[in-house]
Amino acid sequence: MQRDERPTLATIPIGTGMDFVRTHGISNTFDEAVRVAAGDRTRTIDVGRVEHSRGVRYLANVGSVGMSGAVAQRVNGMAKPLGGKATYFYALTRVFFEWRNTPISVELADGTTREGAMHDVIVANGKWHGGAMLLAPEAEPDDGHFDIVLIGDVNKRDFVTTVPKIYNGSYLAHPKVELLRSAGVAVDAPEPLPIELDGEQVGSTPARFEVVPRALQVRVP
Secondary structure: OOOOOEEOOOOOOOOOOOHHHHOOOOOHHHHHHHHHHHHEEEEEEEEEEEEEEEEEEEEEEEEEEEHHHHHHHHOOOOOOOOOOHHHHHHHHHHHHOOOOOEEEEEEEEEOOEEEEEEEEEEEEOOOEOOOOOOOOOOOOOOOOOOOEEEOOOOHHHHHHHHHHHHOOHHHHHOOOEEEEEEEEEEEEEOOOOOEOOOOEEEEEEOOOEEEEEEEEEOOOO
């Protein structure tokens, strides 16, 4: 995707989480989604350009480094008879109790750094992820920056007491969670960690995320 291009995206929701359409208020019913796709109303949004171990990919909604990549891999290998939300929650719970927090280094575009044992680094262009988890309540996909959520050295007790709050965004008040904002972020770790972009595991660290401003038009209601 070149910076001087601005393709138009019309979405028919058939994925697991439906989080991109949730962010943009697009119905997940087929007939209504087709009506929106055939319309002429659009919203111009940023996208994320991501360099990682396997090359370059782009994200429209949310990416992450750490445990979320393992969750995405498990979800994509599962049957989903109970729908996206239940599938993601089941996979999240299973992977959490297997996951080991590791040292991660984070550097923002302005040189701000964070280092330490972390569970996940979430790089959000949109608000919702993982089947209706409100991971970045204040994220706007056209504001020129990512909302970057650092989930620190959380333990099983933290998980049990906080996991319901990820569905309304109030988990951000937890003392081991930090919200940052930047137009770019680099993430690395001593051991390669999985990278997930819009629900797909694509590679491993090191990773560099960069906002490409106003790069995509999305058909919206």
